[in-house]
Amino acid sequence: MKLNLLYFARLKDAFGRDHETLESDAASVGALLAELRARGGAWADELAEGRVFRVALNQELATVDSGLAAGDEVAIFPPVTGG
Amino acid sequence: MDAFTIRVDAATFDAGQEIARLSADPGVGAVVSFVGVVRRHGDGDNVAALELEHYPGMTEKSLAAIVAEARARWPLSAALIHHRVGRMALGEPIVLVVTASAHRAAAFAACEFLMDFLKTQAPFWKKEIDADGHSRWVEAKSSDEGAAGRWQ
Numbered sequence: 001m002k003l004n005l006l007y008f009a010r011l012k013d014a015f016g017r018d019h020e021t022l023e024s025d026a027a028s029v030g031a032l033l034a035e036l037r038a039r040g041g042a043w044a045d046e047l048a049e050g051r052v053f054r055v056a057l058n059q060e061l062a063t064v065d066s067g068l069a070a071g072d073e074v075a076i077f078p079p080v081t082g083g
Numbered sequence: 084m085d086a087f088t089i090r091v092d093a094a095t096f097d098a099g100q101e102i103a104r105l106s107a108d109p110g111v112g113a114v115v116s117f118v119g120v121v122r123r124h125g126d127g128d129n130v131a132a133l134e135l136e137h138y139p140g141m142t143e144k145s146l147a148a149i150v151a152e153a154r155a156r157w158p159l160s161a162a163l164i165h166h167r168v169g170r171m172a173l174g175e176p177i178v179l180v181v182t183a184s185a186h187r188a189a190a191f192a193a194c195e196f197l198m199d200f201l202k203t204q205a206p207f208w209k210k211e212i213d214a215d216g217h218s219r220w221v222e223a224k225s226s227d228e229g230a231a232g233r234w235q
Contacts, residue, residue, distance in 0.1 A: 006138070008136060008138055008206070008208060009136055009208035009210070009220050010208075010220040013220075052223075056138070056141055056206070059138070059140050059141035059144055060141075060144075075138060075141070075206075077138070077206065077208070078208065078220065078223065079223030080202070080203065080204065080205060080206050080207055080208060080223065081202075081207065081208050081209045081220075081221040081222070081223050081224075082135070082137070082166060082178070082201060082202060082205050082206075082207025082208070082209065083119055083166075083177070083178055083198060083201050083202035083205075083207070083227075
């Protein structure tokens with residue numbers, strides 16, 4: 001299935017892109033993160049267990065257990081710093 | 084214009100004009116405002132500008148949810164959140180929050196609540212740009228999480 005991935009702020013810089021369309025079989029956010037970590041380099045480093053980042057699924061904050069469906073928008077970003 | 088307004092905009096705001104607009108309802112007896120400003124000392128010591136990034140779509144939804152939560156807690160007549168994005172120079176305003184109510188207690192509390200939750204929930208990210216052109220993403224502060232936590 002196709003997933004629309006978005007990256008913001010420090011993660012956008014680290015990954016060298018602000019979005020991508022990914023063909024994936026990941027059934028959950030956790031499985032997707034494992035797939036991205038397997039790319040190595042900045043992906044393994046920034047998304048490592050213990051690093052602090054947030055995942056939003058269709059513009060709502062998600063957890064590693066959140067299920068994924070075709071066409072979902074998944075955004076990965078650092079903790080927010082507005083205001 | 085709707086009494087509850089959310090704006091995410093590169094353009095700046097006129098706080099006086101917004102306060103006057105939210106004061107116009109004859110039921111309003113108290114208007115509280117907060118303006119956040121680009122300061123020199125942030126994570127760096129010689130900040131010349133900020134670059135504000137956000138997540139279009141989620142930002143507006145998130146701010147609307149925060150305003151809805153404030154309205155559930157306090158009897159507000161009106162509220163405004165105007166958050167700027169893009170580049171802002173030292174001394175320029177970043178964000179305006181205005182709350183209006185019949186009495187001051189609700190307006191004060193709701194204004195602080197909106198800022199505390201905006202800082203920890205709404206998907207904005209600040210990058211500091213120094214006078215020499217170096218830049219860095221601002222790190223999230225645990226003190227902000229603490230400020231939002233006290234409302235729970």
